[in-house]
Structure formats: structure tokens, C-alpha cells
Amino acid sequence: MGPRLVHYSDVENAYDDPDRIGRLAGTLQSLDGPDALLVGTGDNTAPGVLSLVTNGRQALDLFSAVDPAFETFGNHDFDHGLDATRDVVEASPQTWLTANVRNGDGRFLADETAQWAVREVAGTRIGFVGVTAPETGAASPAAEPLTFTDPFDAVADAEAALRNAGAEYVVVLSHLGRADDDLARRSDVDVILGGHVHQRRIERVDGTLLARPGSNGHTVVTVALDGTEPTAEFKTVDDAAPDERVAGAIEDRLAETGLDEVVATVEEPISRERMDTYGGESRIGNVVADAYRWAMDTDVGLQNGGGVREDETPLSGDVTVADLVSVVPFEEPVVVAEVTGAELRTLCRQASGQVVPYGEPDWWNAHLSGLEVVWDRESRTVERLHVGGEPVDPEATYTVATTDYLLHTPVEFPVLTGTHRVDVGALQYEVLAEYARAEGIDPSVTGRVVRR
Structure with a gap:
């Protein structure tokens, strides 16, 4: 058996439902293991009720419980300003990957993030790169100080570096939405795990596997990398045993707000x-x-x-x-x-x-x-x-x-x-x-x- 990826995205309003966020946490924990990596593709801190009153820090209840490997930025992860985004990144356990988000002359939060990374799982070297939709600066006022460069060029550069580093698979953590199709056609990556668009998807475009789990914590995607073509399937959270610590933490936050x-x-x-x-x-x-x-x-x-x-x-x-x-x-x-x-x-x-x-x-x-x-x-x-x-x-x-x-x-x-x-x-x-x-x-x- 080869390595597995477990993909969540656009959690958004799930934080406002203690039972659902508890079941999402329980699902991710049940699918984790020594042969797996948990990865997120943006909008996993905002928007939502608790996000408004905690500046996105309610996401740390989930992150600390499931301990993801990697995350990339979605447009709403900047909703509460760059200082709030920095606070969440610094406090969260995962590595945030961002190859096309820049602040001034350098990468946004260069000391706290990475452009790309390689992990060895179940004897297989897997490369990861993260990109965010370039229109984020225009659509999200709080992100206006940032520059979002061409994601296709960023992925091309990262793919070359990852292959040189020995990656057997290259996986893009994408918050590009429908541009994932263009990315698949313009690159030779193996898997694009997407977000931004809330419709669930598992398809193959020009030999690249594309997957999205949908929004609000109802579903995750599992990807198998077993030496052949990558495959994926959906896993719903409805039947999972909830993580009561996460559900309880969210209940406490809701009660404190008076909402x-x-x-x-x-x-x-x-x-x-x-x-x-x-x-x-x-x-x-x-x-x-x-x-x-x-x-x-x-x-x-x-x-x-x-x-x-x-x-x-x-x-x-x-x-x-x-x-x-x-x-x-x-x-x-x-x-x-x-x-x-x-x-x-x-x-x-x-x-x-x-x-x-x-x-x-x-x-x-x-x-x-x-x-x-x-x-x-x-x-x-x-x-x-x-x-x-x-x-x-x-x-x-x-x-x-x-x-x-x-x-x-x-x-x-x-x-x-x-x-x-x-x-x-x-x-x-x-x-x-x-x-x-x-x-x-x-x-x-x-x-x-x-x-x-």
C-alpha cells in the first residue's frame, strides 16, 4: 500500500455548528495514520460567525486537534487583516505553503511559510506547492497590500524544484477554483487538490487528478498514491464519531459571544x-x-x-x-x-x-x-x-x-x-x-x- 492524502477545504461555516466541526475533526483523525498526510486548501479560517469574533482563531481548535501537514491560503483567510492571518499561521501546527503570495519584495510571511516542501510517506517522496487565486487582492480588501503573482509560473518553478529534489509525485494545494483545469493543462503535476469553488469534484484533466471536497465541512477527499495513477474518493463526515474536545471548544466560544x-x-x-x-x-x-x-x-x-x-x-x-x-x-x-x-x-x-x-x-x-x-x-x-x-x-x-x-x-x-x-x-x-x-x-x- 502506498501513501494517502486526506484533503479538506473551505471549512468556513462548519465552525458555527459544533456537531459538524466535531465530526469533521473525528473524520480527519480516523483517516490519519503513518501512511497519510492531512492537507488543507484554503478558506479554513474564515468566513463564519466565530471567525468574525475571533479573527479566525477558532480554526486553531480544529488544527491543533488533527495536526495537518500542510495548508495554503484561500481568499477569505485574509478577511480579518494581515496581522490576524499572521497570528493564525504562527499558532497553527501545519506548514503553510504559498508560492505566489508576496508582500513587498518577498514572499508573504517568508519566515513562517514555505513555497514548496517534500515529505516522505510510506517510502514515497511527495512534493507539495501551494497557490492562491490571483484575483484575491481585488476581491478581498484586507488583502490589498499583498501581490498575487501568476500561479502557473509559480507551479512550474516549484514543480521543477520538487522533481530535482526527488519527488515521485507533485501535488498542488490550490485555491484557484476553476483555474485548476488550466493549471492541469499547463503543467505536468500529478494531483491538484482544489478549493474556492464549493462544488465537489473528482476528475482527470490531461492525466492530472483534480479533486475538491466541497464546502462547510460536510465531506473530505482521500487520495491514494500507490505507484499507479492516483485515485480519489469522497468521505462524508455524517457517520463519524465526533471529537468532543473540538465540539466542546466551539460550543464554549459560541456561548461566550451571545450569538x-x-x-x-x-x-x-x-x-x-x-x-x-x-x-x-x-x-x-x-x-x-x-x-x-x-x-x-x-x-x-x-x-x-x-x-x-x-x-x-x-x-x-x-x-x-x-x-x-x-x-x-x-x-x-x-x-x-x-x-x-x-x-x-x-x-x-x-x-x-x-x-x-x-x-x-x-x-x-x-x-x-x-x-x-x-x-x-x-x-x-x-x-x-x-x-x-x-x-x-x-x-x-x-x-x-x-x-x-x-x-x-x-x-x-x-x-x-x-x-x-x-x-x-x-x-x-x-x-x-x-x-x-x-x-x-x-x-x-x-x-x-x-x-x-
Whole structure:
């Protein structure tokens, strides 16, 4: 039997569920052994409820219990600022690998990280390199001081060095998302363990094995390196015996925050699957957009699809503040933007993945309140646009309540900029909690977004 790799990624909101994070820890421990290495591929410290209040240090409860070998950075691992990232790296037991993240003239945290590494497991020398999506600097404000260099060049250099060091297999720990396919075609590495995209995957591209375990701690991937072509399979955490120390530590953290306050009761469970975030109008998207418009008293409420965190577990029963933080787990305030009717029409065009190349072409990236839009997919045009039941006047001014993130990222809704900001409110999850206390949570789909 050859060596095995055990791969986790995008743990994110799992820290807000003591049972699930306990089972994830138990699963990783059960799969570990002298012939195995545990490895992570980013977004394993943030986002999430506890991540907001601990600056990502809640991840140390998991890391210290399972003792991974390697980790690489995801975009959300910079959410709380570079000092917070440094604190987690310094306190965690694993080696952080980063070949394309630079700070000034050198590699980020050069004394605490490595570009690549070789480990011998079960008599086999395995080389590892870590890379992060180059758009992270534009999409994550806290990461703006960093430079993210070309990951393909970084992997090519590392692969040559690892082969020269005697590596029989070269494994990339990647937080590149869909660029993993290009990386497989442009390199001769053996395995790419991916993150960033939350859909589970095991495929082979140009002879390279690509795997992703999905998000929120529901599944891990095991990879066998037995002298033939690498193979992989999924392992769910549902049936694992939980690590009670990890579960207990997370329970204690939640209790200390006061985030277990019940603010509403949901009678009909509200789904949070991928198509609820990117498939057009959804009940969970309407909750968020309605809360923003209610809190800021605006014409329109807007939430980007990626800002509503998907989860296999629906929102149901007694809903706590922690549950609502898990929906939008970011330290971003809700703001008011003033836009013209013409800009509002452009904003709706930019919600389509056909227009702005964010995600997949069939994605719809806007959850809306106070606005009704009919989108024609064939012509890629806004066929009908009403605010408050009236047609939008291109010369008129409208107010939009949204997350401040959308005013400073060029990746989504580029029509919005900081010059549109006229007011700043509370943090996103605080707005949701106040809305839930005052109005309850009972959303329905009403035809706000129609795609033909």
C-alpha cells in the first residue's frame, strides 16, 4: 500500500455548528495514520460567525486537534487583516505553503511559510506547492497590500524544484477554483487538490487528478498514491464519531459571544443550496435584500449571490443571531448608494453571468428587493425594469441598500463605485438580526427576477 492524502477545504461555516466541526475533526483523525498526510486548501479560517469574533482563531481548535501537514491560503483567510492571518499561521501546527503570495519584495510571511516542501510517506517522496487565486487582492480588501503573482509560473518553478529534489509525485494545494483545469493543462503535476469553488469534484484533466471536497465541512477527499495513477474518493463526515474536545471548544466560544440569541422562528425551512444563491430569485436571497432595504429605507435592496453563503442545512425552526451571521459572515457594513435609473439598468445587466464573467454564464448574481426585472437571455438585455411598481426613469435618482463590498470590488457589479456611497449603516448580520426581531422571517418568491 502506498501513501494517502486526506484533503479538506473551505471549512468556513462548519465552525458555527459544533456537531459538524466535531465530526469533521473525528473524520480527519480516523483517516490519519503513518501512511497519510492531512492537507488543507484554503478558506479554513474564515468566513463564519466565530471567525468574525475571533479573527479566525477558532480554526486553531480544529488544527491543533488533527495536526495537518500542510495548508495554503484561500481568499477569505485574509478577511480579518494581515496581522490576524499572521497570528493564525504562527499558532497553527501545519506548514503553510504559498508560492505566489508576496508582500513587498518577498514572499508573504517568508519566515513562517514555505513555497514548496517534500515529505516522505510510506517510502514515497511527495512534493507539495501551494497557490492562491490571483484575483484575491481585488476581491478581498484586507488583502490589498499583498501581490498575487501568476500561479502557473509559480507551479512550474516549484514543480521543477520538487522533481530535482526527488519527488515521485507533485501535488498542488490550490485555491484557484476553476483555474485548476488550466493549471492541469499547463503543467505536468500529478494531483491538484482544489478549493474556492464549493462544488465537489473528482476528475482527470490531461492525466492530472483534480479533486475538491466541497464546502462547510460536510465531506473530505482521500487520495491514494500507490505507484499507479492516483485515485480519489469522497468521505462524508455524517457517520463519524465526533471529537468532543473540538465540539466542546466551539460550543464554549459560541456561548461566550451571545450569538445564540433566538431572533425569529422559521416555519417553512429556507433552502441555502447553490441554486438559491446563483439561480435567480430565492427565498434566502429575498430575506437579505429585504432586510437591507428595510434597515436603510431605500428604494432598492441588493445582495450579491456569492455573499449569501450556501449550506446543505436549511434555515429552519428557532433562528439565532449565529444562524444569520452564517448567511452573510462578513465584517462589511450595509451602505446606501445613489444611482441613476440608467445605472440601475446597467447594474441589473451586470447581474447576469452572460455579461460579467463572474462564475458560470447561467448564474444570476443579484438578490433584489423593491425592484422587478425581466431579463432576456437571448438578447442579453433588461426587457422590463420597475421600482415600486413604476418603470425606471433613466434620468431619475434611486437609492440602493447593499454591502459596502460591492462599492470597492471591480469583480462584481463594476458599475458601482465608492463615489455612489451616501450613507453607512450597521454590519450585514446586525441588520439581518434587527430585521428578524422586528419583522420575523417568512419569505416567498414573488417574481422579482424573471429570466426568459
